[in-house]
Amino acid sequence: MTRxxxxxxxxLAAVVAGWAWLASRGPLxxxxxxxxxxxxRVPGAVHVHTTLSDGGGTPAEVAAAxxxxxxxxxAITDHNTVEAKPFEGVHDGVLTLVGxxxxxxxxxxxxxxxxxxxxxxxxxxxxxxxxxxDLGGTAFAAHPLSPRTDFLWTGWGLPGPWGMELWNGDxxxxxxxxxxxxxxxxxxLVNPRHALLGSLSPPGDALARWDRLLADxxxxxxxxxxxxxxxxxxxxxxPRFPSYRALFELxxxxxxxxxxxxxxxxxxxxxxxxxxxxxxxxxxxxALASAAAFSFVATAGSERFTMGDAAPLEARPRLRxxxxxxxxxxxxxxxxxxxxxxxEPSGEAGLRLEAEADLPGCYRVExxxxxxxxxxxxxxxxxxxxxxxxxxxxxRSSWPDDPPPPAPKAVLADPAAFVVEADPSSEAxxxxxxxxxxxxxxxxxxxxxxxxxxxxxxxxxxxxxxxxEPRDLSGARGLVLWVKADGEYRFxxxxxxxxxxARDEGVEPxxxxxxxxxxxxxxxxxxxxxxxxxxxxxxxxDAARVRALVFVVxxxxxxxxxxxxxxxxxxxxx
Numbered sequence: 001m002t003r004x005x006x007x008x009x010x011x012l013a014a015v016v017a018g019w020a021w022l023a024s025r026g027p028l029x030x031x032x033x034x035x036x037x038x039x040x041r042v043p044g045a046v047h048v049h050t051t052l053s054d055g056g057g058t059p060a061e062v063a064a065a066x067x068x069x070x071x072x073x074x075a076i077t078d079h080n081t082v083e084a085k086p087f088e089g090v091h092d093g094v095l096t097l098v099g100x101x102x103x104x105x106x107x108x109x110x111x112x113x114x115x116x117x118x119x120x121x122x123x124x125x126x127x128x129x130x131x132x133x134d135l136g137g138t139a140f141a142a143h144p145l146s147p148r149t150d151f152l153w154t155g156w157g158l159p160g161p162w163g164m165e166l167w168n169g170d171x172x173x174x175x176x177x178x179x180x181x182x183x184x185x186x187x188x189l190v191n192p193r194h195a196l197l198g199s200l201s202p203p204g205d206a207l208a209r210w211d212r213l214l215a216d217x218x219x220x221x222x223x224x225x226x227x228x229x230x231x232x233x234x235x236x237x238x239p240r241f242p243s244y245r246a247l248f249e250l251x252x253x254x255x256x257x258x259x260x261x262x263x264x265x266x267x268x269x270x271x272x273x274x275x276x277x278x279x280x281x282x283x284x285x286x287a288l289a290s291a292a293a294f295s296f297v298a299t300a301g302s303e304r305f306t307m308g309d310a311a312p313l314e315a316r317p318r319l320r321x322x323x324x325x326x327x328x329x330x331x332x333x334x335x336x337x338x339x340x341x342x343x344e345p346s347g348e349a350g351l352r353l354e355a356e357a358d359l360p361g362c363y364r365v366e367x368x369x370x371x372x373x374x375x376x377x378x379x380x381x382x383x384x385x386x387x388x389x390x391x392x393x394x395x396r397s398s399w400p401d402d403p404p405p406p407a408p409k410a411v412l413a414d415p416a417a418f419v420v421e422a423d424p425s426s427e428a429x430x431x432x433x434x435x436x437x438x439x440x441x442x443x444x445x446x447x448x449x450x451x452x453x454x455x456x457x458x459x460x461x462x463x464x465x466x467x468x469e470p471r472d473l474s475g476a477r478g479l480v481l482w483v484k485a486d487g488e489y490r491f492x493x494x495x496x497x498x499x500x501x502a503r504d505e506g507v508e509p510x511x512x513x514x515x516x517x518x519x520x521x522x523x524x525x526x527x528x529x530x531x532x533x534x535x536x537x538x539x540x541x542d543a544a545r546v547r548a549l550v551f552v553v554x555x556x557x558x559x560x561x562x563x564x565x566x567x568x569x570x571x572x573x574x
Contacts, residue, residue: 074248462553
């Protein structure tokens with residue numbers, strides 16, 4: 001055998017040995033007794049897309065992958081739709097939840113536990129949070145620190161008890177860089193779970209932002225898989241990479257429940273969503289080691305607390321961390337983001353750490369395994385405060401009361417001044433004025449509509465009340481009006497101002513969304529919340545040069561085919 005052939009065979013043997021070594025890499029073994037704290041842990045994946053938006057697999061494929069990965073639940077969250085709702089329930093032994101990912105002006109909102117609305121989401125961030133609340137769900141800021149600027153969450157000051165993703169699959173891919181991604185793609189052929197693990201980065205900035213929010217109110221943190229099982233390399237070529245199963249085996253949310261899942265889909269869905277909303281959960285990177293047996297509790301006398309709970313400082317609660325863990329693992333206990341205690345390296349007895357919470361703050365745990373910079377486990381906090389601070393935090397963690405509408409200064413138009421317009425496929429009654437139909441005995445304007453369906457060559461369907469009277473509204477801060485309907489719909493309030501660059505008769509529409517109810521309700525539309533998507537926008541609404549006031553229902557506000565009646569009264573500026 002020649003020297004050259006021996007060298008080639010040696011190289012081939014080294015490659016085969018390397019691939020065999022990669023193929024054998026799996027999660028580290030764990031040791032120690034399982035935690036005995038009385039809670040049940042259910043692993044699951046949140047933030048999953050299907051073919052109903054931009055995912056590669058059907059809801060049934062998602063459920064099958066979740067079962068193969070050993071999950072107890074999976075949450076499908078397609079973009080701006082809950083079309084997968086008929087699939088909600090138990091499939092392949094996996095509880096399948098259906099929520100949505102809502103695109104808004106401040107980033108994306110992940111909504112879990114919501115009902116199927118008759119209306120569309122408006123795209124306004126505050127509207128989205130209100131919609132999630134009123135649809136019975138809970139909201140999380142998705143990929144809040146994404147490297148992609150149009151995905152960044154900018155609504156940090158918005159009210160309500162919304163949480164945030166601490167880790168997000170899409171953000172991790174975008175931050176990894178081409179070198180790591182190419183290495184991941186090469187290793188993926190041999191060991192998908194190990195390959196994806198190499199693409200992850202520590203979520204340091206997200207944790208710092210989370211700690212700042214936690215100083216003020218309850219903020220549940222979770223992991224968003226952002227699983228698509230589709231990589232769109234071109235319009236015609238989108239390989240199924242990475243697979244749902246590989247992502248589900250990489251990292252998980254563990255919901256911490258008082259009892260095992262019952263098999264009743266509705267009851268179990270409520271238990272899972274409630275646990276995630278409260279922060280009764282933790283994140284585990286299971287590609288490093290199984291995180292299924294982790295416990296973080298506080299005891300104060302006969303009372304017991306776990307992640308997401310508020311414990312009384314007066315009782316000086318005892319914090320306990322326990323886990324089945326790889327040898328040499330360590331746990332870090334942090335208060336308001338600052339290290340306060342560290343465990344000894346774990347051995348055969350597993351991971352153990354105890355400390356007394358003698359100072360107020362939010363205590364959370366980060367656990368790491370030897371040789372890895374990534375946190376293996378991220379817990380939600382147990383917050384320890386005195387009675388007054390607990391009450392104040394709870395108030396700030398709740399929805400504030402809606403402010404009363406501002407007092408009107410000048411009525412803009414009589415209902416008789418509006419006319420009905422619609423596209424050819426939609427229908428609307430032309431008798432607009434309803435004498436005595438307003439909330440205080442005055443006249444009302446009526447939009448009785450039946451929306452058509454978009455077709456090729458006619459993508460827009462709409463019905464509208466239109467008033468083209470020019471107005472100078474300089475000095476006003478917004479519109480206030482009374483609204484009522486025979487159902488829950490959304491419609492657009494449009495002010496069209498002069499913009500010579502606009503191709504549509506030299507006017508640019510500025511709009512905001514209003515949601516109706518079956519009772520008369522006064523609604524304020526601040527000019528500051530008006531936005532435009534006009535391609536020739538001049539950048540700002542000019543209240544001094546208003547050329548039309550329009551109330552419009554279209555397929556961006558409600559579902560095509562929707563029929564109903566909306567009454568509007570006393571439109572005025574304030």
